[in-house]
Amino acid sequence: MKEIVVISGKGGTGKTSITASFSILGKENIIVADCDVDAADMHILMKPDYVNSQDFYSGKIAEIDQSKCIKCGKCQNVCRFDAIPIIEGEYVVQPIDCEGCGYCSLVCPRDAITMYEPKVGQWYVSNIKTGTKMVHAKLGIGEDNSGKLVAKVKKEAKILAESEAKDFVIVDGSPGVGCPVVSSLSGASFVILVTEPSVSGVHDLKRVYEVVKKFGLTAGCIINKADINSNKATEIKEFLDEEGIELLAELPYDENFTKAMTQGKSIVEFEDGKIKKILENTWENIKTKVNKK
Amino acid sequence: MKIAIASGKGGTGKTTVSTNLSAFLAENQSVVLTDLDVEEPNSGLFLSGKLIHAEDKFKVIPEWKKEDCTLCGKCQEVCNFNAVMKLGKMIMVFPELCHGCYACSELCPTNALPMIPKKMGELKHYKLSNIDFIESKLIIGEEQAVPLIKQTIQYVDKNFSNDAIKIFDSPPGTSCPVIEATKGADLVLLVTEPTLFGLNDLKLAVETMNILNKKMGVIINRFGLGDQNVEKYCKENNIEIVAKIPNMRKIAELYSSGKLIYSEIEEVKKEFEKIKDFIFKNNPEESK
Ligand code: SF4
Ligand code: SF4
Numbered sequence: 001m002k003e004i005v006v007i008s009g010k011g012g013t014g015k016t017s018i019t020a021s022f023s024i025l026g027k028e029n030i031i032v033a034d035c036d037v038d039a040a041d042m043h044i045l046m047k048p049d050y051v052n053s054q055d056f057y058s059g060k061i062a063e064i065d066q067s068k069c070i071k072c073g074k075c076q077n078v079c080r081f082d083a084i085p086i087i088e089g090e091y092v093v094q095p096i097d098c099e100g101c102g103y104c105s106l107v108c109p110r111d112a113i114t115m116y117e118p119k120v121g122q123w124y125v126s127n128i129k130t131g132t133k134m135v136h137a138k139l140g141i142g143e144d145n146s147g148k149l150v151a152k153v154k155k156e157a158k159i160l161a162e163s164e165a166k167d168f169v170i171v172d173g174s175p176g177v178g179c180p181v182v183s184s185l186s187g188a189s190f191v192i193l194v195t196e197p198s199v200s201g202v203h204d205l206k207r208v209y210e211v212v213k214k215f216g217l218t219a220g221c222i223i224n225k226a227d228i229n230s231n232k233a234t235e236i237k238e239f240l241d242e243e244g245i246e247l248l249a250e251l252p253y254d255e256n257f258t259k260a261m262t263q264g265k266s267i268v269e270f271e272d273g274k275i276k277k278i279l280e281n282t283w284e285n286i287k288t289k290v291n292k293k
Numbered sequence: 294m295k296i297a298i299a300s301g302k303g304g305t306g307k308t309t310v311s312t313n314l315s316a317f318l319a320e321n322q323s324v325v326l327t328d329l330d331v332e333e334p335n336s337g338l339f340l341s342g343k344l345i346h347a348e349d350k351f352k353v354i355p356e357w358k359k360e361d362c363t364l365c366g367k368c369q370e371v372c373n374f375n376a377v378m379k380l381g382k383m384i385m386v387f388p389e390l391c392h393g394c395y396a397c398s399e400l401c402p403t404n405a406l407p408m409i410p411k412k413m414g415e416l417k418h419y420k421l422s423n424i425d426f427i428e429s430k431l432i433i434g435e436e437q438a439v440p441l442i443k444q445t446i447q448y449v450d451k452n453f454s455n456d457a458i459k460i461f462d463s464p465p466g467t468s469c470p471v472i473e474a475t476k477g478a479d480l481v482l483l484v485t486e487p488t489l490f491g492l493n494d495l496k497l498a499v500e501t502m503n504i505l506n507k508k509m510g511v512i513i514n515r516f517g518l519g520d521q522n523v524e525k526y527c528k529e530n531n532i533e534i535v536a537k538i539p540n541m542r543k544i545a546e547l548y549s550s551g552k553l554i555y556s557e558i559e560e561v562k563k564e565f566e567k568i569k570d571f572i573f574k575n576n577p578e579e580s581k
């Protein structure tokens with residue numbers, strides 16, 4: 001079983017549409033994992049049925065038992081996150097500010113503070129329209145996107161792929177360069193970097209590649225909207241050369257990309273033209289590459 | 294007045310709106326633009342100014358003083374983030390995992406873990422005519438954006454009064470960083486696209502802003518390309534659609550070269566005028 005992770009640094013490069021395209025081209029032989037748990041989008045294109053849904057608990061939050069509290073104020077004193085204000089004469093933890101460090105509970109002379117594990121989201125295993133399964137999740141609003149839910153989605157996808165004897169897990173990676181994307185990348189067999197030839201595209205590509213490099217992973221790159229700015233496209237290609245990253249494909253600017261999305265389709269389902277052909281070849285190429293490893 | 298530009302997801306045009314709006318407003322007054330997307334700040338690519346100030350931003354982490362340590366293991370026991378560990382005869386601190394809570398440091402019986410500053414990012418302050426542009430960038434591998442966002446907002450609050458127009462380019466998403474970036478805003482402008490993706494992200498963003506009880510308006514980017522569902526949703530939920538920036542290849546081209554769009558395309562400029570009117574209509578300072 002091989003894991004292919006698609007990332008782009010920042011949104012707007014067509015990453016999800018391209019991930020969905022490969023998910024469709026991979027037919028039944030894959031498991032899809034949506035690791036963009038903060039603002040998940042794959043469900044729009046893959047039409048999951050949410051048959052199996054589970055709550056996800058993570059982290060810690062402090063809670064004060066008022067019947068035990070003697071109002072000594074020690075907890076407030078040690079909390080570096082200003083999470084324990086006095087409300088109507090009582091010391092009360094504000095869940096949104098609490099970092100879960102537990103320091104307050106260690107200094108309370110009356111053992112009035114307990115740490116509980118809050119529900120931070122939900123994760124699902126769904127049947128999707130291509131006849132296979134997808135693991136996806138929804139992070140609760142204002143929750144710490146600590147990467148733990150991403151790790152959970154990946155782990156469940158892997159277990160599923162192994163138990164159903166699938167060859168690939170295709171991961172729609174998280175944005176940014178922080179903890180979630182690190183979780184998305186861990187254990188990847190191959191990384192697909194999706195970028196576009198713009199000042200921000202080049203900038204984000206370089207930044208996110210630093211993370212990929214740190215993990216010593218092999219990556220290839222797809223340049224979307226490649227014809228929109230030839231100078232920037234050249235700059236990207238030079239960067240790929242320097243770093244020894246294979247250029248997997250160059251896709252032309254095409255309004256159909258977005259038109260397909262408005263209908264809840266990926267580009268390979270929408271048009272029968274050039275882009276579809278390129279992506280089909282790219283998918284075959286990636287498969288061979290990954291299997292050889 | 295503080296205006297946050299936000300979206301459920303990156304790539305909807307948040308940075309385009311922030312930079313163009315700042316430049317447009319700056320034709321008549323001074324504007325402070327702050328990029329709070331500290332993981333991937335981008336606004337600076339569209340505005341080049343003179344660097345007038347730079348400072349490193351720090352968080353605090355414990356530092357092990359071998360000579361004072363009795364290897365009692367208390368520090369490892371109290372850390373909820375596995376950021377300090379006893380490995381054989383060594384105490385290891387993992388700076389990226391540390392939340393700076395001071396528990397290990399203050400509960401260590403022999404004061405062998407004093408807290409010391411550790412660089413987590415950089416803040417840069419640029420000036421170009423009427424715009425003060427501030428951006429912070431997190432060091433790669435650093436996992437917590439929130440402390441840097443907090444410190445960046447503090448820098449802006451310290452250096453500029455609330456009479457100034459302050460525009461904050463917020464990080465994407467609905468988790469802690471965006472809450473930190475928008476919780477002090479007087480007005481939130483949500484940027485979206487007229488597609489199923491845009492609608493999905495917009496709903497998440499609206500839910501988030503409702504929790505924070507924010508006054509908001511919606512800007513539809515790449516208007517004309519998709520369907521009417523975003524407009525329908527806004528109408529049903531009584532959210533004002535402030536502007537509709539048309540979908541044009543020319544915009545994508547200008548953007549790709551890091552150019553501003555409002556000054557090049559008349560139709561676009563009209564939309565930014567609408568955003569300006571909306572802002573002044575909702576300015577709490579004016580109505581005082
Ligand atoms: S757990 Fe830590 S952050 Fe939460 S209230 Fe206690 S001291 Fe403050
Ligand atoms: S430390 Fe314990 S007893 Fe003291 S105020 Fe806090 S909760 Fe109450």
Ligand code: SF4
Nearest residue numbers: 362363365366368401
């Ligand atoms: S708590 Fe202090 S003395 Fe004990 S192992 Fe940690 S550093 Fe050493």
Ligand code: SF4
Nearest residue numbers: 372391392394395397
């Ligand atoms: S300061 Fe807090 S988070 Fe950091 S190592 Fe010590 S106990 Fe852990």
